[in-house]
Structures are given as C-alpha cells and as structure tokens.
Amino acid sequence: MRREKGLLIVLSGPSGVGKGTVCGALRKHDTHIQYSVSATTRNPRAGEEDGVSYFFKSKQEFERMIRENELLEYAQYVDNYYGTPRQYVEDTIAKGHDVILEIEVQGALQVKETFPEGVFIFLMPPSIKELRNRIEGRGTESQDLIDSRMTIAKDEIDLMDKYDYVVENDEVELAVERIKSIVTAENCKKERLIHLYKELVEE
Numbered sequence: 001m002r003r004e005k006g007l008l009i010v011l012s013g014p015s016g017v018g019k020g021t022v023c024g025a026l027r028k029h030d031t032h033i034q035y036s037v038s039a040t041t042r043n044p045r046a047g048e049e050d051g052v053s054y055f056f057k058s059k060q061e062f063e064r065m066i067r068e069n070e071l072l073e074y075a076q077y078v079d080n081y082y083g084t085p086r087q088y089v090e091d092t093i094a095k096g097h098d099v100i101l102e103i104e105v106q107g108a109l110q111v112k113e114t115f116p117e118g119v120f121i122f123l124m125p126p127s128i129k130e131l132r133n134r135i136e137g138r139g140t141e142s143q144d145l146i147d148s149r150m151t152i153a154k155d156e157i158d159l160m161d162k163y164d165y166v167v168e169n170d171e172v173e174l175a176v177e178r179i180k181s182i183v184t185a186e187n188c189k190k191e192r193l194i195h196l197y198k199e200l201v202e203e
Ligand SMILES: Nc1ncnc2c1ncn2[C@@H]1O[C@H](COP(=O)(O)OP(=O)(O)OP(=O)(O)O)[C@@H](O)[C@H]1O
Pocket: 013, 014, 015, 016, 017, 018, 019, 020, 021, 022, 134, 135, 137, 138, 169, 170, 171, 172
C-alpha cells in the first residue's frame, strides 16, 4: 500500500555496539528500508568508499554544509564532524519510503526536535566489557581513541530513555528481527491512523 510519508527511523547506540553490522544484515532482508549516507570529516578506514560508507569531506566543506543548512543534524564526535544530508532523507520519506539513519546520540536528539514522529531505536551491547571487546576487535582505532569512545559510550547509554525502543545486540540476527518487528508495528500504527483520518475527512 502506498503511504503519504515514509517512516524516519533513527538507530543510535555507542560506538562499536554493532549499528553498522546490524544495518548491513538488515539490508539482506528484503525490507525496502532505505539507508542514509552520512557526511564526515574523519579519514576513510580501509575498505570504506566515498558515497557508500560516508561522504568524506574536508572541515571547510563540512562547515559550508552547516552554513547552507544542508544537514538535517550534525555533531562533533571525538575529533570529527558527522552529519546527515537533509535532501536525501526528506525526498525519500516524501516518496513514502522508510529511511534509517545510523547516528550518535547528540544528532539523534536534534532529529527528535525536528521529526518527533520519527522512530528512535537505541542499540545496546550485552555488557560494557563486550562493547570494549567489539571496538578493540574491529581494530580500526588507536587505544587512545578507543578510550575516548568508551567514555562517550557511558554518557550515551545514560540517555537511552530518550528513545522509543531499546534493542539488545547480543546476536546480529536477533537484533535484526527485533528492529524489523518495530518497523512493522510502527508502519501498522501509521497506516491505521491514516486510514482513520481518511474515513473522518470523507464522512
Ligand atoms: N552481535 C554481535 N556479536 C559479536 N560481534 C559483533 C556483533 N555485532 C557487531 N559485532 C562486531 O563488533 C564490531 C563493531 O561493530 P560495528 O562496526 O558494526 O559497530 P558500530 O556501532 O557501527 O560502530 P561505530 O559507531 O563506531 O561506527 C565489529 O567488529 C562487528 O563485527
């Protein structure tokens, strides 16, 4: 069924919890969810492709995007900027497609201000020890950066009650199923409201 507007789904959670891994697994399920590609000033990691993993920007270019209101939200995280290009998200939901943003907490709270109708999901690690194991195991950051990310992680976990749902990422496929159930339920809720509204205005 064609809907007026798609769902805006925000997936947050501490660095290393598995947001990227879970979104990667979700893509393999035929959910029709679209994925927003963020802009960042951080350097690409091995295997990351511009326009696929991120839009890699200079600090000057990112600050131009901020000034020209091209970002739906942005945040400074450790030593870099990260932000969501506005146009893609607005166009995608306007076409009736659901879109997912994989972003940290400061940015998610900004989105909540402008899109309170969004669905906000916080991905939780089974434990802090497991979170550290995952970031260390990924092998992409120095020990100093891992420590900075772990410090931020604790503050982020303190804000999980700002989210509509908390999903544990104990096993990737279980986390994917939980997120799919949330999206299905939220879509049913929305379909039902639109249907009721149409009945009312047609009376
Ligand atoms: N359920 C899981 N069980 C075990 N390992 C996992 C699980 N989910 C993800 N991982 C591993 O944890 C590491 C971090 O995952 P990932 O890069 O997806 O995290 P992230 O939340 O996207 O991190 P960041 O916010 O820094 O981008 C990866 O090595 C990944 O393979």
